Amino acid sequence: MRLFQHHNRQDSAESRRVYAMFELAYTITDFTAASAFLIGSILFFWAEYETAAIWLFVIGSFCFCLKPTLRLIREIKLLKMGDTDDLAKRYQG
Structure with missing residues (x-):
């Protein structure tokens, strides 16, 4: 499995919820x-x-930094969820 793959989002009800x-x-x-x-x-x-305006710009800038961080965390979490299934299949038989 790789990061940022559309199918990672659709693997299960849990992955869709995440x-x-x-x-x-x-x-x-x-x-x-x-x-x-x-x-x-x-x-x-x-x-x-x-x-106050300067502080709002700092807050806005922080939020713009947070956006790619959220996406990366989401993709890593989805990747780990998929890897669990792959590992379980390897040990089944």
């Missing part, structure tokens, strides 16, 4: 990043909110 949960986390992270950047951009119109 994939769906990670997609939900990915989408929430996307919305959080976009909201932080949008609100931060608006706050830059007022000098007194500059520090």
